[in-house]
Amino acid sequence: MAEVAYYTKEGLEKLKEELQQLKTEGRAQIARAIAEARDKGDLSENAEYDAAKEAQGHHETKIAKMEELLANARLLDESKIDSSKVLALSKVKIRNVKNGATMSYQLVSESEADLKSGKISVSSPIAKGLLGKKVGETAEIAVPAGKMEFEILEISR
Template sequence: MAEITYYSKEGLEKLKEELHFLKTQGRAQIAKAIAEARDKGDLSENAEYDAAKEAQGHHESKIAKLENTLANARLIDESKLDTSKVLALSIVKIKNTRNGATMTYQLVSETEADLKSGKISVKSPIAQGLLGKSVGDKAEIAVPAGKMEFEVLEISR
């Protein structure tokens, strides 16, 4: 059985838009490339045709994967989420207890994760260590650089 993934409204819309693009404009571009390659003559020795057909296979695989992701996607109603503990879509302000550095992250699905904008995957080690914690709780988290301890300062949506 496929894994259910939770998304924010924006994240789900982004996936739907990407799928629509791939099914419409993406397929049209590939069909055009195949037609152009076919027009160049003998298909048995036409490297362009082979490359275009291979690109078509990759493209259709990507569409199938996105359709599967969307079929198992669930929208989270952020208005009903508990802000007393860290959950998916929580915005969490944490403090590294060793050096005092504070960071703010939003826990999102893997496909929405973008560290530059402060969004980390709920499957990342830091998010896994924070899930279920409340304000004031400390979490010791094993990261690639070793063990780190964080204190939860704030939880919001």
């Protein structure tokens, strides 16, 4: 059984839109490719037809995975998130104890993670180390480069 994943409203809508696009436009494109390949004659020696059928299989697998993801998706009511400690969907401002650099992140589901927009996956090493911590506490986190210490400066929704 798949793991339950928590989403923001925008993240859940994006997931639904992508699934809808795969089911409509994506399937239509593959059907056209199969029809074009079929029109070229003998199917037993038609590489284009084989490639189109294989693409169809990959496409349907992707749809099935997204449907499973959606079935296990839960919308988090951001107004009910406790902002006294770091939780999923919390926005947290942290300071690297060693070099003094400050960073702000929002902890989101894996499929919503986007480092450029400051969203990190709750399953990432940094997020795991921050979960449950309160303002003023220090989190020691093991990262590939070694151990890092972060002080939690601020938690918000």
